[in-house]
Amino acid sequence: MFWQxxxxxxxxxSTYALIALGYTMVxxxxxxxxxxxxxxxxxxxxxxxxxxxxxxxNIFLALFMAMAVCIIIGVSVERIAYxxxxxxxxxxxxxxxIGVSIFLQTLMTVLAGPQAVGFPQVVxxxxxxxxxxxxxxxxxIILILAGVMMIGLQLIVKxxxxxxxxxAASEDYDTASLMGINVNRVISFTFAIGSSLAxxxxxxxxxxxxxxxxxxxxxxxxxxxxxxxxGGIGSIPGAMxxxxxxxxxxxxxxxxxxxxxxxxxxxxxxxxVLLFKPTGLLGRPIQRKV
Amino acid sequence: MDSLIANLISPYYIKIxxxxxxxxxxxLGLNFITGVTGQLSFGHAAFVSIGAYTAAILTTRLQLPxxxxxxxxxxxxxLVGILLGFPILRLTGDYLxxxxxxxxxxxxxxxxxxxxxxGTIGLxxxxxxxxxxxxxxxxxxxxxxxxxxxNSRFGRALLAIREDEIAAHVMGINTxxxxxxxxxxxxxxxxxxxxxxxxxxxxxxxTDFGFSRSFDYLTFVVLGGLGSIPGTVLGTTILTLAPxxxxxxxxxxxxxxxxxxxxxxxxxxxGLLGGVDLAKAIHALKQKNKKNTLSGDA
Numbered sequence: 090m091f092w093q094x095x096x097x098x099x100x101x102x103s104t105y106a107l108i109a110l111g112y113t114m115v116x117x118x119x120x121x122x123x124x125x126x127x128x129x130x131x132x133x134x135x136x137x138x139x140x141x142x143x144x145x146x147n148i149f150l151a152l153f154m155a156m157a158v159c160i161i162i163g164v165s166v167e168r169i170a171y172x173x174x175x176x177x178x179x180x181x182x183x184x185x186x187i188g189v190s191i192f193l194q195t196l197m198t199v200l201a202g203p204q205a206v207g208f209p210q211v212v213x214x215x216x217x218x219x220x221x222x223x224x225x226x227x228x229x230i231i232l233i234l235a236g237v238m239m240i241g242l243q244l245i246v247k248x249x250x251x252x253x254x255x256x257a258a259s260e261d262y263d264t265a266s267l268m269g270i271n272v273n274r275v276i277s278f279t280f281a282i283g284s285s286l287a288x289x290x291x292x293x294x295x296x297x298x299x300x301x302x303x304x305x306x307x308x309x310x311x312x313x314x315x316x317x318x319x320g321g322i323g324s325i326p327g328a329m330x331x332x333x334x335x336x337x338x339x340x341x342x343x344x345x346x347x348x349x350x351x352x353x354x355x356x357x358x359x360x361x362v363l364l365f366k367p368t369g370l371l372g373r374p375i376q377r378k379v
Numbered sequence: 380m381d382s383l384i385a386n387l388i389s390p391y392y393i394k395i396x397x398x399x400x401x402x403x404x405x406x407l408g409l410n411f412i413t414g415v416t417g418q419l420s421f422g423h424a425a426f427v428s429i430g431a432y433t434a435a436i437l438t439t440r441l442q443l444p445x446x447x448x449x450x451x452x453x454x455x456x457x458l459v460g461i462l463l464g465f466p467i468l469r470l471t472g473d474y475l476x477x478x479x480x481x482x483x484x485x486x487x488x489x490x491x492x493x494x495x496x497x498g499t500i501g502l503x504x505x506x507x508x509x510x511x512x513x514x515x516x517x518x519x520x521x522x523x524x525x526x527x528x529x530n531s532r533f534g535r536a537l538l539a540i541r542e543d544e545i546a547a548h549v550m551g552i553n554t555x556x557x558x559x560x561x562x563x564x565x566x567x568x569x570x571x572x573x574x575x576x577x578x579x580x581x582x583x584x585x586t587d588f589g590f591s592r593s594f595d596y597l598t599f600v601v602l603g604g605l606g607s608i609p610g611t612v613l614g615t616t617i618l619t620l621a622p623x624x625x626x627x628x629x630x631x632x633x634x635x636x637x638x639x640x641x642x643x644x645x646x647x648x649x650g651l652l653g654g655v656d657l658a659k660a661i662h663a664l665k666q667k668n669k670k671n672t673l674s675g676d677a
Contacts, residue, residue, distance in 0.1 A: 122473060124594075170641045177648030179472075180419075180601045187594050188640030195633040311484070311590070318477050353488035356481035363478050364466050 092222045094344050095337060100228045100297065102336020103235035107290035108313030109320070109328040110242065111283025117259035117323035118279055119175070124186040125166055126287055127310015128193035133159045133288025134208075134301040135201060141209050148211040152234075152292050156285035162193075163284025164277050172273075190306075197303040205302045208295035231293045238286060239329055246325060251278050259323060308352060312339075315359045321372025330370060334358075384511055393511050394579075399619045400514035401575045404521045406599040406615045407608065408568030413597065414606035415529060416561040417541030419472060422479030423569055423596045425486040428588035430456040430570025431577035432496050435505045438578070440495075445508040449574040456570025457563045464559040471544075483590045490585035501584035509579040517575070521568060525608050528564065537561050541606075602643055604650030613651055 108130050115123045133155040140151035170189050174182040215226045246252035251274075257265040258275045266272045294309070295301045316335045320327025335355050342354040368374060384393060409423045430452035437448035467478050490496045497503070528534050539547040540554050548554045577583055595618075603614025621639065625632040647653070 120473075122476075170645075173645045174648055178605075180597075180605065181644045181648035184598055184601050185641045185644040187598065188637045188644070190637070191640070192634050192637030195631070195637065199630050199634070307591070311480070314477075315481065318474070322473075349492045350488055353485045356484045359481045360467070360478050360485075363470060363474060367470055367474060 090221075092220070094340050096222055096224055096228065098337030098340035099333055100231050100336070101340060102316075102333035103232060103239075104290045104294050104297070104332075105309070105313045105316045105336050106329045106332025107235055107238065107286045107293075108309060109316040109332045110239075110325060111287045112314050112317040113320070113322055113325060113328040114255070114259075114279045114283050116317070118255065118262065118276060119171070119182075120179070121171060121182050121186065122314070123171075123283075124183070124310070125170075125189040125193060126283065127306030127313070128190050128197075129159050129163050129166075129284045129306075130287040130291040130294075130309060130313075131197060131301070131303065131306030132162060132193065133284075133291030134295040134305065135197060135206070135291075135303075136288070137292035137295055138206060138208055138301060141211055148292075148296070152289060155288040155292050159284040159288035159291075160281045163280045163287075167277060167280040172276075194303060194306070201303055203303065205300045208299045208301055210299065211296060227296055231297060234289065234293065238289060242282065242286070242325065245282070251275065255279055312352075312355045315355045318369055319359055319362050321369030323373075324369070324371045327369060327371035334370075395620070395623055397509060397511050397514050397579055399616055400511070400518045401509075401572050401579065402596070402599065402615045402619050403518050403612055404514075404575070405569050405572035406596050406603075406611050407521050407525050408565040408572070409596045410565075410600045410606065410608070410611045411525065411528070411568070412562055412565035414600055414611070415534065415541065416537045416558060417544075418468065418558060418562065419476035420479045420562075420565075421476045421590060421593050421597065422481075422483035422486075423565075424588040424590065424592035425479075425483040426456040426460055426566040426569035427573035427576065427592070427596075428486060428490065428583075428585065429459055430573030431583055431588075432490065432502065432573075433570070434574030435502055435577040435583055436495060438508070439502075439505055445506075445578065449571060449578075452574040453567045453570035456573065457567035460566030460569075461559055461563040464562040468555065468558045468562060480590050480593070483588075483593055487585045487589060490588075496585070497583070499585070501582060503582045505577055505581045505583070507578060507581055509575045514575060517571065522608060522612070529608070533557070533560075538606075598640060602640075602647075602650055604653030607650070607652045610650055610652030617651075 108126065111126050111129070112123060115121060115126070136155040136158045137148075137151050140146045140154045141148060146154065166189055170185045171182050174185055212227050212230060217224045217226070217229065246255060254265070254270045254275045255278065257268070257270055258272055262272065265275075290309075290313075291301075294305075312335060313332065316331035317328045318331070319334060320329070320331030322328075335358065338358055339351060339354050343351055347354065362370065366372070405423065405427055408426075409420065412418050412420050412423075432452075433455045434445075434448045434452035437443040437451060438445055441448075443451075463482060467475065467482070470478055491499045529538075536547065536552045536557050539550065539552060540557060544554055599615040599618050600611050601614075602618060603612070604610030622632060622636055625635055628635060643651075
């Protein structure tokens with residue numbers, strides 16, 4: 090029972106983690122809570138459905154297609170709505186992000202209709218039994234894909250030049266640009282990576298729950314955002330840890346009979362963690378300059 | 380009074396104008412927290428919902444008079460705000476915003492799982508007590524008290540906290556106490572607005588008070604200009620009327636609304652009346668006139 094819940098929790102949590110990575114990387118560099126990120130995830134899921142149901146494409150190719158489309162959308166959103174506001178007050182890009190989020194939500198509602206859309210079954214429902222634990226093929230695919238993507242991201246950030254530039258920019262934006270780093274390129278790249286991960290998360294959630302909806306980005310985005318803050322916003326391993334932690338907590342909460350409070354579990358945990366560790370589990374303390 | 384107005388304008392406009400008034404009261408409360416004191420709050424809708432449910436339950440279940448339950452709703456919202464403020468206002472900047480956002484979502488879920496609030500079905504059968512005249516009077520009172528508060532010793536201390544919390548603390552301002560008091564005042568007005576809203580719409584549902592509603596209020600304040608009372612009033616009026624004016628584009632309405640928010644931010648990132656102080660502007664104008672008359676005499 091416990092191990093079964095743990096596997097279910099990790100599956101859910103790894104999708105949260107994929108979305109949370111986008112929040113955390115963007116916040117790390119430009120200190121912006123990108124509220125439109127949940128909508129990117131939703132669009133990713135829709136592109137996945139269209140690719141699989143209409144064009145009858147293989148699911149893995151559909152995943153790549155969703156990621157490609159979302160990279161384009163994510164980078165253009167940054168160019169249009171955030172870039173002109175780089176030097177203004179903190180709240181202006183936030184409001185702009187909310188505007189983008191409303192725009193994308195309504196756009197999808199107009200295009201796809203306000204009702205939920207079924208995700209075609211692309212993976213046969215084979216079950217694997219390991220001891221007392223049952224893992225479905227979908228769960229296995231999600232776990233493996235999410236794992237590969239997270240390891241890939243770590244490698245990029247650690248060893249590839251643009252990844253190092255990302256770390257430099259998140260350490261000190263101004264100094265990085267003085268040292269010859271093209272900060273605009275770094276920010277575009279960050280949005281591209283974050284959006285592609287969110288799109289992958291969207292397609293996986295569609296596969297897992299078999300249903301997608303134009304407003305699905307709102308709650309998932311908020312929870313993923315919680316995961317990012319919980320782990321320490323700006324920290325990539327923190328986002329992964331936070332996502333898994335939230336997924337497990339939510340599944341456990343539902344299993345022990347708090348199903349009605351499902352959406353509150355994440356937020357209660359968030360507030361508790363913030364009260365005791367104000368910058369999250371793996372976050373660095375805030376520097377206060379006098 | 381209202382029957383007189385009803386002869387002049389259609390009920391649809393009365394409803395819209397009442398809503399604008401209610402939102403102005405709520406947004407001024409948020410302006411006091413975020414604009415004047417500089418504490419980011421994404422959870423204002425939670426306090427509106429507390430005020431709305433309290434007032435509605437008191438009038439429907441206990442048959443309390445409307446104005447008394449309105450006041451009690453405001454006071455309860457303020458009490459919750461103060462109790463929440465003690466632990467949560469230690470957080471700064473975005474983290475405070477995130478924690479209040481979490482609180483907002485928790486309040487919805489609690490209302491959805493409580494019997495007295497009608498759960499997910501919502502609370503109906505609330506008497507229609509809110510009138511345009513009453514809302515107008517309350518808006519005037521709110522604006523007046525906001526001016527008094529902002530230009531008092533207390534208000535100037537809050538401005539000092541907004542500009543530099545550490546410096547304010549060193550200058551002998553008890554920042555924690557001031558921030559909590561400001562939060563209490565802001566949430567009080569949210570509660571009052573909530574009670575008015577409940578008795579105008581006559582139906583309450585927890586999902587009406589989600590975080591997206593909190594963002595609506597924040598948008599009113601930021602678009603008008605943080606910390607500016609006329610700015611908040613203007614921002615609220617424009618943004619409440621905008622979706623109504625956009626009805627002719629039907630399903631693209633909210634798309635245009637979203638795009639409008641982005642465009643307005645790009646062209647006026649400080650808000651429409653950001654940094655504009657009406658009292659100062661009038662004073663400057665008077666000075667200028669005086670100068671002109673003087674130079675005219677000479």
